Amino acid sequence: AYARQGESSKAIKNYKKAIEIKPDHINAYTNLIEILIITGDCIEANNYLEQVKKIKKSVQDTSVFSMLNTIFVLAKGEDAKVELEQFKEVLEGDVSLSWSFDELDEWLESPELKLRDDIKKKIEEDVIAPFKARQAELKDK
Numbered sequence: 549a550y551a552r553q554g555e556s557s558k559a560i561k562n563y564k565k566a567i568e569i570k571p572d573h574i575n576a577y578t579n580l581i582e583i584l585i586i587t588g589d590c591i592e593a594n595n596y597l598e599q600v601k602k603i604k605k606s607v608q609d610t611s612v613f614s615m616l617n618t619i620f621v622l623a624k625g626e627d628a629k630v631e632l633e634q635f636k637e638v639l640e641g642d643v644s645l646s647w648s649f650d651e652l653d654e655w656l657e658s659p660e661l662k663l664r665d666d667i668k669k670k671i672e673e674d675v676i677a678p679f680k681a682r683q684a685e686l687k688d689k
Contacts, residue, residue, distance in 0.1 A: 556587050572603050578612045582655065585616070588662035590624050614638040615675060622671050623663055632674055639682045652676050 563580035566573055577600045584593035597620060600613050618635045621628040655661070656668055656676065663671075 556583050559583050560587075574600070574603070574612070577603075578616060581616050581620070585620055585623050586655065586658055586661045590620065593620055611638050611641075615679065618675050619671055622667055622674070625664075625667060628674075635675065636678070639678055652679070 560580060560583055563576045563583070566576035567580065570576070577596055581593050581596050581600070584590075584596065597613070597617055600616075614631075614635045615638075618628055618631040621631045653676075656672055661668070
């Protein structure tokens with residue numbers, strides 16, 4: 549709720565507290581990583597991504613991690629060839645992420661997201677658009 553109200557620092561503090569209380573709370577990690585990417589704190593986002601690697605439990609957790617990891621690498625302006633291939637493999641499965649399309653679009657257009665327009669476009673084209681297309685395919689099954 550704090551993140552949606554533009555109070556990222558409060559949201560970060562609360563997600564960290566949730567993780568402290570329940571260290572395997574995947575949703576707290578993914579929400580925290582998302583906010584850290586939005587606010588441009590790539591070092592801390594990477595630290596939490598590394599922690600998630602150790603505790604992911606399900607296919608959905610793997611999907612969320614793969615999406616966030618790919619976005620993270622792209623957000624740093626690095627070559628994400630390996631991450632994009634892994635993300636494509638994840639999308640081939642029966643994947644369902646907790647983000648809605650509106651939330652994904654809103655996230656990408658967030659004024660707090662400190663990314664160049666070309667990087668935002670790459671994230672949209674290489675991560676979010678394929679995710680939307682795969683969700684549509686699965687919905688039609």
